[in-house]
Amino acid sequence: MHIKVIANALGVVAAALGAAMLVPGIFAAFTGEGNAPIFLVPAFASIVGGGVLFYFTRRNENTYVSIRDVFLIVSLGWIGVAAIGSIPFAVSGTLSPVNAFFDSMAGFTTTGASTILVPEDTAASILLWRSMSQWAGGIGIIVLFVSIAPIVGFGATQLYSAEMPNPTQERITPRIQDTAKVLTYIYLSLTVGISAALLLAGMGLFDAVNHAFTTVATGGYSTRSDSIAAFDSAPIEAVIIVGMILSGTNFTLYFFAAQGRLRRAATSPELLAYLGIIATGALIMTGSLYFFDYNDSLLRSFREALFQSASLSSGTAFSTADWNAWDSFSQAILMVLMAIGGCAGSTSGGIKVVRIVLLAKSAAQDAFRMIHPRAVTPLTMNGRVVPERLRVAFLGFFFVYGATLAVGTLLIALHQVPLGSAFGAVFACVNITGTSLGPVGDPDFYAALPASAKFILAFFMLLGRLELFTVLVLLTPAFWRT
Amino acid sequence: MRTVIIGAGEVGFTTARMLSGEGHQVVLIEQDEALVQSATEQLDALVIHGNGASPKSLSEAGIEKADLLVASSNSDEVNIIACLSSKAQGVERTVARLHNPDYYDPEEPLARDLLGIDFVIHTEEMAARAIKDALMVPGAINIDNFANDSIEVAEVALDEDSPIVGQALKDVILPEQSLIVGVVRDGEALVPGGGTVLREKDHVLLISGRRRLAEVVRAAATDTAPVKDVVIYGGGRIGLRLALALEKAKMSVKVIERSEDRARVVASQLKRGFVLHADALTEDFLRQERVDHADAFVAVTGDDRANLLAAMYAGRLGARRTIAGLSRGEFAPLSEALGVDVTISPRMLAAEAILRFVRKGEIVNVALLEGGAEIIELRVPEKCPLNGRPLSEVSFPKGAIIGALLRGEEVIIPTGRDSLQPGDDAVIFTVESAVDEVEKLFAS
Numbered sequence: 056m057h058i059k060v061i062a063n064a065l066g067v068v069a070a071a072l073g074a075a076m077l078v079p080g081i082f083a084a085f086t087g088e089g090n091a092p093i094f095l096v097p098a099f100a101s102i103v104g105g106g107v108l109f110y111f112t113r114r115n116e117n118t119y120v121s122i123r124d125v126f127l128i129v130s131l132g133w134i135g136v137a138a139i140g141s142i143p144f145a146v147s148g149t150l151s152p153v154n155a156f157f158d159s160m161a162g163f164t165t166t167g168a169s170t171i172l173v174p175e176d177t178a179a180s181i182l183l184w185r186s187m188s189q190w191a192g193g194i195g196i197i198v199l200f201v202s203i204a205p206i207v208g209f210g211a212t213q214l215y216s217a218e219m220p221n222p223t224q225e226r227i228t229p230r231i232q233d234t235a236k237v238l239t240y241i242y243l244s245l246t247v248g249i250s251a252a253l254l255l256a257g258m259g260l261f262d263a264v265n266h267a268f269t270t271v272a273t274g275g276y277s278t279r280s281d282s283i284a285a286f287d288s289a290p291i292e293a294v295i296i297v298g299m300i301l302s303g304t305n306f307t308l309y310f311f312a313a314q315g316r317l318r319r320a321a322t323s324p325e326l327l328a329y330l331g332i333i334a335t336g337a338l339i340m341t342g343s344l345y346f347f348d349y350n351d352s353l354l355r356s357f358r359e360a361l362f363q364s365a366s367l368s369s370g371t372a373f374s375t376a377d378w379n380a381w382d383s384f385s386q387a388i389l390m391v392l393m394a395i396g397g398c399a400g401s402t403s404g405g406i407k408v409v410r411i412v413l414l415a416k417s418a419a420q421d422a423f424r425m426i427h428p429r430a431v432t433p434l435t436m437n438g439r440v441v442p443e444r445l446r447v448a449f450l451g452f453f454f455v456y457g458a459t460l461a462v463g464t465l466l467i468a469l470h471q472v473p474l475g476s477a478f479g480a481v482f483a484c485v486n487i488t489g490t491s492l493g494p495v496g497d498p499d500f501y502a503a504l505p506a507s508a509k510f511i512l513a514f515f516m517l518l519g520r521l522e523l524f525t526v527l528v529l530l531t532p533a534f535w536r537t
Numbered sequence: 538m539r540t541v542i543i544g545a546g547e548v549g550f551t552t553a554r555m556l557s558g559e560g561h562q563v564v565l566i567e568q569d570e571a572l573v574q575s576a577t578e579q580l581d582a583l584v585i586h587g588n589g590a591s592p593k594s595l596s597e598a599g600i601e602k603a604d605l606l607v608a609s610s611n612s613d614e615v616n617i618i619a620c621l622s623s624k625a626q627g628v629e630r631t632v633a634r635l636h637n638p639d640y641y642d643p644e645e646p647l648a649r650d651l652l653g654i655d656f657v658i659h660t661e662e663m664a665a666r667a668i669k670d671a672l673m674v675p676g677a678i679n680i681d682n683f684a685n686d687s688i689e690v691a692e693v694a695l696d697e698d699s700p701i702v703g704q705a706l707k708d709v710i711l712p713e714q715s716l717i718v719g720v721v722r723d724g725e726a727l728v729p730g731g732g733t734v735l736r737e738k739d740h741v742l743l744i745s746g747r748r749r750l751a752e753v754v755r756a757a758a759t760d761t762a763p764v765k766d767v768v769i770y771g772g773g774r775i776g777l778r779l780a781l782a783l784e785k786a787k788m789s790v791k792v793i794e795r796s797e798d799r800a801r802v803v804a805s806q807l808k809r810g811f812v813l814h815a816d817a818l819t820e821d822f823l824r825q826e827r828v829d830h831a832d833a834f835v836a837v838t839g840d841d842r843a844n845l846l847a848a849m850y851a852g853r854l855g856a857r858r859t860i861a862g863l864s865r866g867e868f869a870p871l872s873e874a875l876g877v878d879v880t881i882s883p884r885m886l887a888a889e890a891i892l893r894f895v896r897k898g899e900i901v902n903v904a905l906l907e908g909g910a911e912i913i914e915l916r917v918p919e920k921c922p923l924n925g926r927p928l929s930e931v932s933f934p935k936g937a938i939i940g941a942l943l944r945g946e947e948v949i950i951p952t953g954r955d956s957l958q959p960g961d962d963a964v965i966f967t968v969e970s971a972v973d974e975v976e977k978l979f980a981s
Contacts, residue, residue, distance in 0.1 A: 427826065429813040431800040440805040 056537075057124050059112045064128045065135060066108030072136050073101030075191050076184070079143070083180035090180045093146045101139055123534060125207050129199060130526050133517055136195075137163050140188050149181050153506045160513040162188030164520035165196065165402055167275035167372055167489035168512070170502040174278050179261065182278050186268040193272030193302075193402040194242050196520065201306045201400045202234035210522045211399035211407045211452075213445060214436060215307045234310065241309045246271045249298040256290035270298040273402045275372040275489060282374045283362070292358065292375055296365045300333065303369030303397030305409075324437050325409040329368070329398050332408065336364035336392045340385045347382035360385070367392045370404035372490040379492060386492055393486050404487025404519055406456060409436075410449050417446055455523050459485055463515050470508045476500065484512045485519035538562065539603040540895075541628075543589030543619050544610030545569075545576040547865055547884035548634060548660070552607055552891045557581045559896075561605075564598040568610075590618035601626050607891055608633040609658070613640055617652050624653035632891055634658040636774065656894045660883040663890060664837070665778035667881050668860055672767065672833055673786065674751050675858075676758030678740075678879040681904035683914045683964045684943040689750045690718070690742055690904065690912055690964070694878065697737045698759045707731035714950045715745035715753040718940035718966040719910060724870075726910030726968045728938045738873075740907070742966060744940040746948035760857060764832040765789060768856070770847050771838030772803035772812060775862060775883070779835065784810050791826060793818070795838070818847055820854070829855035837862035837881075849875040901962060909969030912940070915979040917961040923978065929953030934978065936971035940964045 080094030141159035144150045150158060154170040161168040162185055171177055171185070204210040246267050253263035262278050269276045279285035283295055308320040320326070340360035341353070350356040359376040366373045367389050378389060396405015413434060420432040434441040463481030468474055479495035490496030501509070518526050528534050538561050542549050545567035553576070557563045563582035566589045567573045577584045587594030589610055600606070606623040608616035608631065616633040617640065623631055633654045635641045641657050670680040677691035695702050701709045706717060706729050720729045721740040727733075735741065745753045755761045767783055769776045772794035780790045780803065790810030794800040797814050804812040815822055828834060834851035836844035841863050848859040853876070860879040863869050872880045889905050896903065902914035917924065923931045928939065928951055942949040943962040949955060957963065967975050 423811075427811065427813060429815050429822065429826075431794075431797065431804045431812045431814045433801045433805045435805050440801070 056127065057119070057121065060120055060124050061128050061131070062108055063112035064124075065132060066105045066110075066112065068132045068136060069105030069139065070102050070109065071105075072139055072191070073098045073103075073105060075187060076101065076140075076143070078187060079180045079184040082183055083178075086179060088178055088180060090143070090147055090178055093143050094180065094184065097139065097142045097146075122207055125203065126209075126525055126528055126534070129521060130517070130529055133160075133163060133192075133195075133521070136191075137513070140184075143181065143184055147178065147181055149177060153509055154502060157501065157509040157513050158185070159188060160516055161489055162274065162276070163192035163195070164487060164516040165189045165192045165272045165274040165370070166404070166484060166487050166516045166520070167269070168483065168496070168501055168516070169276065169489070169498050172498045172502065173280055175280060182265060182276075183261075185276050186265040186274075186278075189272040189274030189276055190246070190268035192520075193274065194239060196402050197238050197242060197306050197400070198235045200522075201238055201310065202231045206231070209525050211409050211449075212305075212307065213448075214409060214413075214441065215305075215400065237310060237313055238306055241306060241313065242271065245298075245301060249294065252294040252298070253291060256294045257288055258286065258291055262286075266295065267298070270295055270371065270373075271302045271402070273299060273302045273369045273371040273397065273404070273487075275366075275370075277373065284375045284377075289358070292362055295373060296362055299365045299369040299371045299373070300330070302371075303329065303365075303401050303403040305398035305400040307400045308398075322437075325398050325412060328412050329408045332392065332395060333364050333368045336368065336388055337361040340364060340388050343382055343385045343388070347384065349380070349382055349385070363389060364392060367488060368395065368403070368405075369397045369401075370487045372488040372496070374490075390482070390491065393482070393488050393491065396486060404485075406453070407522075410452060412436075413441060413446070413449055414453055417450070452523060455527065456485070459515070459518060459523060463511070466511050467508055470505050472504065472508065480504075480512060481515055484515040487516065487519050538605065539599065540564070540605040540607065541566065541595070541598045541600055541603045541623070543567075543606070543608045543616065545572045545584065546609065546611060548658075548887040548891075549607070549609040550576060550580070551884060551888040552609060553580050553582050555888060555892055556895065561895075564603075566594050566598055588615070590615040590622075592622055595619065595622060595626070600628060604629050605895060606631045607895075608654075609887070609891075610634075611636075613637050617654070621653040630655050630894075632656045632658060632894055634660060634887060636661065656890075658887050658890050660887045661774040661778060663886040664775045664862060664881050664883040665782055667886055668775075668779050668835055668837070668862075668879075669782045669786065671860065671879055671881075672764045672783070672788070672835075672858075674754055675764050676754040676761040677743075677750075680750070681912060683902050683904075683912070683941070684948070684962050687747050687943060687946075687948055688744065688914075688941045688964050689747055690744045690940070691750050691754050692721075692906070693741050693743060693754055693758045695735060695737055695739045695741060695757065696759055699735075699737075699757060700759075701735050701741075701757050702737050702739075704735055705731065706733045706735065709735070711743070711756050712745070712749065712752050714749065714948070715743060716940055716950050717757075718742050718744050718912075718938055719906075719968075721907050721910065724908050726906060726908040728936055728966065728968065742906070742912070742940075744950065744964065744966075746941075746950075762832070762857075764858070766827075766831045767791070767833045767835060768793065768826070768828050768831045768851070770818070770834065770836040770851075771795075771844070771862075772799055773837065773839055775837040776835075777803050777806065779837065780807055780810055784808055791831075793826075818850060823851065823854055831856045833858040833860065835860040835862075839864070841865055841868050845872065845875055845877060848877040852876045852878070910967065911969075911972060912964060912966050913972075913975070914962055914964050915975075917957050917959055917963055918979060919959045921957060921959065921979060923957050924959060925956055927954050927956050934967070934971045934974040937965055937967035937975045940966050 076094050076098035080091050084091040137160040141155035144155035145152045200210050200212045205212050249270050250263050250267035265278050311320040337360045341357040344350045344356040345353050362375045395411050396407050397403025399407045399409045424430050434446050464478045467477035479491040483489050483491040494500040540561045541564045542553050543566050545565050553563050565584045573584050573586045606628050608619040613635050620631040620633050631654050678694050679692040681690045719742040743753050766789050769792045772792045780792050783790050792812045800812045800814040828851050834856035836847040844861040848861040852859040858878050861877045862881050892903050904912040941964040
């Protein structure tokens with residue numbers, strides 16, 4: 056553990072967060088809604104505080120960053136950002152401090168759960184900050200999982216580490232910075248592209264920017280209580296569908312494409328499986344919605360099914376229909392899509408398609424070896440052999456995923472929340488969708504929870520966002536042993 | 538013509554014997570003293586003890602006067618260095634045997650120029666292809682291609698149930714445009730006449746145009762059901778290549794490999810086929826994996842004995858066809874007694890390929906058979922004494938027969954009424970003693 060290194064990194068994060076907070080501050084100042092100080096004061100405090108922290112912990116040439124430092128920086132970073140980011144919500148009186156922290160964590164983890172009851176009654180600057188929290192959390196996740204995780208060795212994107220240029224001790228930092236820069240450009244381009252497309256599709260500027268922020272982050276905060284359904288526009292839905300699918304795609308692939316390796320990007324088995332899952336989900340639900348008489352129009356069924364399939368696969372959880380009223384089979388499909396999630400190295404949540412693909416392959420091989428006990432079955436992905444260590448890690452992930460859901464459900468049920476809702480809430484938070492069935496997803500549901508339950512759910516959002524082990528490792532004695 | 542050959546191993550030795558037999562002045566360079574000794578005793582060639590990559594040994598061998606270098610040592614690096622330095626000394630043509638695909642990629646011919654090699658011999662590749670060819674034409678134990686693959690020759694081993702056993706050649710009914718050009722009986726090649734009666738255990742050579750071969754073979758062989766399930770024992774260079782080639786031909790492939798690490802390498806490259814790791818071929822294991830029901834069992838480990846025994850074992854259990862790769866000649870005569878249907882010798886394939894390259898010009902193609910017989914493909918020259926007269930009237934060397942002609946695009950299986958014309962490619966079966974006579978006849 057290197058306190059200086061950790062403090063240094065957290066200083067940078069705080070300063071960056073402060074800079075981001077200037078945006079809603081300036082917006083509030085221009086629109087004259089009076090909220091400017093509640094953004095600008097913490098923004099400046101954060102910039103100055105972070106800057107000072109950074110300055111006094113400047114690293115010299117031979118500073119060594121250990122893996123433990125990375126894990127601690129990541130978890131502390133997200134918690135700290137959520138805490139600072141919650142200040143405007145609390146100080147403006149929009150939310151109580153506990154709810155503010157819950158919302159802020161839901162924002163920066165791109166979960167999208169909220170305790171803001173009626174967005175339409177909330178100040179525009181607060182809504183903008185809420186959307187920005189998801190947007191900022193999204194870029195954080197992309198940079199973390201695409202440029203840092205494969206090198207350090209955590210998360211599902213480790214699979215792609217072999218395809219990134221070979222890391223060496225002295226070149227590791229410049230490489231991370233280069234990759235992060237390219238990723239930021241890609242993320243910005245996607246944001247701008249979606250905003251422009253939404254404007255063209257007929258959305259107002261403020262709504263377009265907010266929805267672009269939360270689409271690219273697959274967060275799902277909307278400026279409307281009825282989410283995308285409020286616009287009732289096919290073009291807008293089409294833009295959001297494409298935006299969600301693009302945002303749930305592995306950003307490593309965009310990175311490859313930017314390097315000119317288009318073919319490699321387009322033939323990624325993970326991408327194909329991801330698109331296949333969304334398409335299959337949409338088709339099954341179209342049939343189910345039509346057959347079980349939820350909709351009498353096949354076209355309308357398809358429109359709603361496709362939107363919801365893309366929305367829950369990517370973990371965005373925008374909605375164009377009240378899926379609580381859907382038939383049970385379609386609802387079940389939605390939950391499965393939620394659990395699978397999007398691609399590794401994207402802003403989406405869930406188990407991640409690549410893990411599902413490899414777990415399925417691995418299970419098929421296990422069955423195969425029952426018949427051919429001596430068969431040698433290396434796990435391959437796109438022609439490369441997946442190291443056995445990773446196969447074991449993926450199986451372990453799947454166990455921990457199940458265990459996390461179980462423990463979370465126990466903890467929430469302890470608060471005498473009905474069991475279905477307790478599970479639903481944990482499921483929604485761990486899968487980073489923020490919404491599942493029944494009342495879970497309604498701001499009233501989260502708002503009514505006891506404070507301790509809110510903190511527990513906030514912790515599970517962090518767990519889900521950082522792919523479980525990254526946070527859980529901090530709870531192991533081995534981590535703290537020197 | 539002066540030829541320098543590096544390495545007196547199986548390939549080098551065979552090549553040296555063939556080339557010196559054809560009048561080349563052959564110099565062999567070999568590092569191993571025992572091999573030097575045996576090569577000196579058995580070959581009509583100068584054998585030098587030394588390192589083939591060293592300029593000293595090469596100049597001792599008179600490399601500056603040589604027209605051809607054949608680098609056939611077991612070391613890729615030695616072969617490459619020898620080729621490079623020979624090229625620098627003005628040797629016109631170089632042939633090298635390479636094992637490591639890192640050095641040689643057929644898709645990337647640039648490597649050849651860089652390494653100074655005119656012709657690369659890739660024995661593993663050739664062996665894999667030969668085995669695949671044999672599996673693609675069920676019933677045949679060996680397939681050779683001529684005239685840019687438009688004429689094919691299949692070798693069929695006759696067993697007692699074969700429809701043509703006991704018949705005189707003139708009574709044998711074959712599909713049109715096909716012919717029995719030769720028979721190998723008890724290791725002895727002969728040109729059959731109309732009265733020759735075919736016997737059990739004869740190997741007959743059937744010639745026909747491409748795509749008809751399977752049908753022709755069906756007339757002579759008993760077991761001609763297509764091969765679908767193949768078990769390959771040994772996932773080495775030959776085994777892996779073969780497995781990939783068979784997968785491409787839509788066969789189902791199982792590879793049995795002794796080393797676990799190698800098994801993982803092979804497994805990661807196969808798409809539908811799979812790899813079994815086994816130290817020992819127990820009966821239990823073989824039955825479990827249904828080797829007894831396999832259409833073909835191919836043993837291509839690096840160990841000749843293991844290959845022969847495994848192939849025999851699989852045959853006993855019930856595998857339909859058994860093929861063994863034999864890198865050395867010593868056990869080849871045993872294969873028939875052991876009940877192994879086909880043996881593939883990478884050594885012979887390499888020698889064949891070298892011969893083909895060396896004789897380029899007069900001779901288009903050649904296949905070496907058991908008993909010293911050859912099938913050679915020759916271009917009919919302008920001044921051939923046989924031109925224009927019906928074949929029934931010309932005197933053709935005894936022990937040789939014209940099996941097929943390629944005239945333009947047309948494949949002709951000649952009868953006595955046909956005649957040779959300049960520019961034809963003639964595919965000729967000839968026993969060892971008639972090779973020279975045939976070549977002289979067609980010399981331009």
